[in-house]
Amino acid sequence: MSAIPAERARAGQGATLSVRDLTTSFDTSGSPVTAVDRVSFDVEPGQVLGLVGESGSGKSVTLRSLLRLARAPAETTGSVLWDGRDILALPEAKLRAIRGNEIAMIFQEPMTALNPVLTVQRQIDESLRAHTRLSARDRRVRAIELLDLVGIPAAAGRLDDYPHQFSGGMRQRVMIAIALAGEPRLLLADEPTTALDVTIQDQILKLILDLRERLGMSVILVTHDLGVVAQTCDRVAVMYAGRIVETGEVGEIFREPHHPYTRGLLGSVPRGGTERRPLLSIEGTPPSLAAMPSGCAFHPRCSFRTDICFAVSPPLEPFAPGRQVACHHHQRVAEAGLP
Amino acid sequence: MSEQQRPSRPLEPPILAVDDVVVRFPVAHSMLDRLAGRPPRAVHALNGVRLEVRRGETLGIVGESGCGKSTLARTIVRLIEPNDGRVRFEGHDIGSLSGSERRAFNRRVQMIFQDPYGSLNPRMTVRQVLTEALTVHAMRPKSEIPARIAELLDLVRLPADAADRLPHQFSGGQRQRIGIARALAVEPEVLVADELVSALDVSVQAQVVNLLLELQEKLYLTVLFVAHDLRLVRHISHRVAVMYLGSIVEIGDTEALFSAPRHPYTRALLDAAPDMDPSHRTGRAGARGELPSPLDIPSGCPFHTRCPYVFDRCRTERPLLTERNPVQRAACHLVDFGRPGASIVA
Numbered sequence: 001m002s003a004i005p006a007e008r009a010r011a012g013q014g015a016t017l018s019v020r021d022l023t024t025s026f027d028t029s030g031s032p033v034t035a036v037d038r039v040s041f042d043v044e045p046g047q048v049l050g051l052v053g054e055s056g057s058g059k060s061v062t063l064r065s066l067l068r069l070a071r072a073p074a075e076t077t078g079s080v081l082w083d084g085r086d087i088l089a090l091p092e093a094k095l096r097a098i099r100g101n102e103i104a105m106i107f108q109e110p111m112t113a114l115n116p117v118l119t120v121q122r123q124i125d126e127s128l129r130a131h132t133r134l135s136a137r138d139r140r141v142r143a144i145e146l147l148d149l150v151g152i153p154a155a156a157g158r159l160d161d162y163p164h165q166f167s168g169g170m171r172q173r174v175m176i177a178i179a180l181a182g183e184p185r186l187l188l189a190d191e192p193t194t195a196l197d198v199t200i201q202d203q204i205l206k207l208i209l210d211l212r213e214r215l216g217m218s219v220i221l222v223t224h225d226l227g228v229v230a231q232t233c234d235r236v237a238v239m240y241a242g243r244i245v246e247t248g249e250v251g252e253i254f255r256e257p258h259h260p261y262t263r264g265l266l267g268s269v270p271r272g273g274t275e276r277r278p279l280l281s282i283e284g285t286p287p288s289l290a291a292m293p294s295g296c297a298f299h300p301r302c303s304f305r306t307d308i309c310f311a312v313s314p315p316l317e318p319f320a321p322g323r324q325v326a327c328h329h330h331q332r333v334a335e336a337g338l339p
Numbered sequence: 340m341s342e343q344q345r346p347s348r349p350l351e352p353p354i355l356a357v358d359d360v361v362v363r364f365p366v367a368h369s370m371l372d373r374l375a376g377r378p379p380r381a382v383h384a385l386n387g388v389r390l391e392v393r394r395g396e397t398l399g400i401v402g403e404s405g406c407g408k409s410t411l412a413r414t415i416v417r418l419i420e421p422n423d424g425r426v427r428f429e430g431h432d433i434g435s436l437s438g439s440e441r442r443a444f445n446r447r448v449q450m451i452f453q454d455p456y457g458s459l460n461p462r463m464t465v466r467q468v469l470t471e472a473l474t475v476h477a478m479r480p481k482s483e484i485p486a487r488i489a490e491l492l493d494l495v496r497l498p499a500d501a502a503d504r505l506p507h508q509f510s511g512g513q514r515q516r517i518g519i520a521r522a523l524a525v526e527p528e529v530l531v532a533d534e535l536v537s538a539l540d541v542s543v544q545a546q547v548v549n550l551l552l553e554l555q556e557k558l559y560l561t562v563l564f565v566a567h568d569l570r571l572v573r574h575i576s577h578r579v580a581v582m583y584l585g586s587i588v589e590i591g592d593t594e595a596l597f598s599a600p601r602h603p604y605t606r607a608l609l610d611a612a613p614d615m616d617p618s619h620r621t622g623r624a625g626a627r628g629e630l631p632s633p634l635d636i637p638s639g640c641p642f643h644t645r646c647p648y649v650f651d652r653c654r655t656e657r658p659l660l661t662e663r664n665p666v667q668r669a670a671c672h673l674v675d676f677g678r679p680g681a682s683i684v685a
Contacts, residue, residue: 054540167629197403198567199626202611224541227570227613231620250617268545270574271615275593276552279574281545285510 015102015185017043017066017218021078024058024065028073033289035061035070037242038078040316043186048212048219050233050250052226052265056286058242059222063188066220067099082186101131104184106175108191113175114163120147120174121159124181131182146177151207169200176207186218187211193228205232226269230254235322238262241287241297244316248323257338258319258330260302267339280339296328304329304336353391354529354561355415355448360388360424362410366634382633384410386585386641387424389660394528397555397562399576399593401569401608405633406582412533412565416450446476449522453534455514459506465492465517466502472524491520495550512543516550523554530555531563536571548575569612573597581605584633584641587660591667601669601677604642640672648673 024036036058043049051059064070066080068088080087087098107113115123124143128134134142140159147155150173163171172192179187189208193201209232212219221233229236229250237247238259246259257263267280284301287293293300299309308328316326327333362385372379384407392398400408413419415426417433425432428444436444452458459468469488473479479487488502495516506514515535522530535551536544548571555562566572572579573593580590581604589602600606607626614620628645631637637644643653652672660670663678 054542169629197630198569199403199607199611200629202613202626205613225613226541227615230615230617231613254615254617264542266615268541269615270548270570272573272597275574276577278549278552279545281549282542283546285512285543286540 015083016045016081017186017220018081019066019078020081022062022065022076022080023078024061024070024074024076026074028290031290034292035074035242035289036065036076039239039242039244041237041244041247043218043220045185045218046212046216047235048209048221048233050229050236051220051222051239052224052229052236053239054224054265054286056241056289057239059239060190062239063105063190063220063222066188067103067105068095069105100127100179100184101182102184103186103188104179104182105188105190106172106179106192108194111163111168111171114171116163119160119162120166123174124178127178127181142181143177146180147174149180149211150174150177151203152177167200168196169204172196172204173207176204176211180211180215183215184217186220188220188222190222191224192221194223194225201228208232226254226265238265241292242289243297243326244324245298245327246323246325247316252323256334258323258325258334259298259327260304260329260333261298263333263336263338264301296326304333352394354394354429355392355563356427356430357388357390357411357415358424358427360385360411360414360421360426362407362414362419363422380634383585383636384633385414385421386636388582388585388587389424390580390587390590392529392561392563394561395559396577397564397575399572399579400563400565400582401567401572401579402582403567403608403630405584405630407585407633408565408567408582409533410585411582412450412531412563415563416448416531417444418450442476446525447527448529448531449525449527450531450533451515451518451522451535453537455511455518455538456506458518459514461506464503464505465497465520468517468521469502469524472521476525478525487524491524494523494554495520510543511539512546515539515547519547519550519554523558527560529561529563531565533565534567535564537566537568544571551575569608570615581608584631584636586641586670588642588671589667589669590660591663591669595664595666599667599677599679601663601667602642602671603646603648603673603676605669606677607645640670648676 020040022036022039023034025032025034039062051062053059061070065076068076070076076088087095121143124146125139128139128142143159144155147158152158152170152173166174193204196204205228208219211217223229233250236250236253237244240261246262253262257266264280264282270279282301287297295311295313296309299305314326314328316324318324319330363381363383366380366382368379388411400411402408410419414421425434433444466488469491470484473484473487489499492499492501497513497516536547539547554560564572564575576593578591579593579596580587583604589596589600589605596605600609611626626645631644639655640653640658643649658670658672660668662668
């Protein structure tokens with residue numbers, strides 16, 4: 001634990017991530033599709049931002065684009081300002097000093113993200129060698145500390161185990177340990193608990209929140225589970241068809257959604273007390289990126305639409321302190337309230 | 340009480356009964372194990388499960404991976420033969436049905452599968468899928484089949500022109516509707532839905548859930564809803580069975596079970612499910628530790644390795660499912676757990 005500079009965080013060295021007009025398009029067989037469309041948001045030091053949306057909404061591509069991990073044929077434009085530098089414009093060598101070091105990432109599938117033929121020690125060591133100047137002996141000690149930090153019991157005895165000897169939850173802890181090796185100030189977590197059982201998900205989310213607290217990290221949590229957002233995030237950005245359609249503080253969004261899609265999502269999740277009554281569903285399905293509707297991408301599924309929605313794509317605009325929405329009729333949506 | 344006000348469902352006789360069913364899956368006995376003299380091992384998927392399903396009710400079966408909920412669903416539709424115990428349909432052991440009885444059972448109890456991509460033949464149009472179901476069970480004379488297909492598509496809210504399309508031309512939610520239409524084609528009385536909506540996006544989940552609720556009422560179906568999502572199970576089910584490592588640890592009316600769980604595992608499961616209210620963030624206890632392997636189920640109470648209330652008896656003696664009140668049964672040595680006013684509460 002000693003080597004993790006909690007002082008650094010306390011000394012106010014946490015950096016702000018500023019994303020502006022992030023756009024990622026894939027050039028598929030001549031017709032480019034835009035997976036992420038002019039996405040802008042900030043993450044303050046120590047903050048947990050939830051990026052929520054359904055499959056194909058662009059939330060995972062957004063996360064990958066932040067570290068230029070969206071590979072060819074993907075093309076990313078816009079800017080990702082981190083600590084005064086634009087990640088998208090950095091030369092590869094400088095980018096490598098940030099990737100895995102200042103900004104680390106964990107993935108949904110802890111089984112496929114770990115190398116099955118290397119011991120856990122080797123995989124943590126790889127990360128420590130890349131991001132620290134510790135000697136071989138110190139790295140082994142550090143690896144034990146890291147496993148200990150993420151709550152793996154009898155850490156010293158598990159170092160030489162292989163990934164298959166760990167359960168799903170424990171593998172995700174190993175992934176987090178590897179991510180922490182570079183002492184990141186920002187953790188990008190792509191659906192880190194989706195593959196896990198609910199009691200194990202609970203443990204992993206608590207671990208991430210606890211590490212945020214102890215290490216002063218910021219976190220971007222990509223998830224499709226609104227319950228996870230409610231319980232772990234400070235702010236949330238709701239994505240639909242590659243765009244952010246609403247942002248704000250979690251409590252406010254859950255209390256008074258201003259975008260019909262957010263409202264629909266919240267209404268789709270059963271809550272206690274409404275047993276066996278119809279849920280507020282959203283008709284239809286999310287659009288294919290290759291066949292985006294005109295105007296507002298949500299209009300084919302929207303019950304609040306009017307003529308303007310067919311023609312004009314609404315920009316994401318502030319309407320209250322800390323709140324933004326991209327909807328022509330957001331006041332009407334807010335007044336409709338939650339069912 | 341007038342006829343209409345009486346809660347009719349609980350008074351119905353059970354349509355399905357599961358009597359102390361045991362299912363074991365043997366694990367390959369490797370040469371190394373044999374040389375070392377280790378006995379063959381088996382995954383204990385179901386360890387003496389007993390439950391009844393009443394006609395017209397929705398029974399939710401919930402639990403984490405490896406708890407045996409899917410095995411139970413498959414045993415009930417006779418896809419798996421139990422090693423011990425039996426499943427009865429209207430009182431008759433489904434393992435010893437005659438040929439014609441078996442065909443009738445196969446029609447009256449239908450299963451809908453989790454994977455809307457894998458459970459439909461990619462080369463068959465919706466019309467072919469439905470025609471096959473209708474012909475195999477001789478539901479309609481050939482001349483009436485087109486009309487019946489139109490009726491079924493309408494029932495699950497698919498457009499009429501869906502009939503001549505192939506599965507890949509539909510979204511996941513629409514494919515689940517096709518699966519439901521296929522099951523309903525043979526006019527079943529029981530639907531067994533294994534993780535019906537877990538592969539779907541949440542906005543589409545709600546559509547399918549609404550459809551299932553509506554169809555259940557309209558057709559007076561008995562539904563077994565197997566899922567890991569507590570919120571969904573709560574929303575859909577009249578009663579809920581909670582499974583852990585091959586056993587039912589608690590079963591009861593949905594409202595009672597969710598508001599006052601009588602088993603520590605149910606409590607832990609409820610605590611771990613993320614609350615949709617951001618202003619309600621509690622330092623919840625959850626369950627400590629890992630799920631034990633179903634190859635190596637703990638002695639005594641299967642939950643004792645993770646239970647915050649464990650005491651000596653739990654390690655040696657397996658608790659039986661016993662009645663805690665008229666609507667709730669739990670398998671826990673702590674008879675007081677969750678009882679209003681009891682000293683042991685979470």
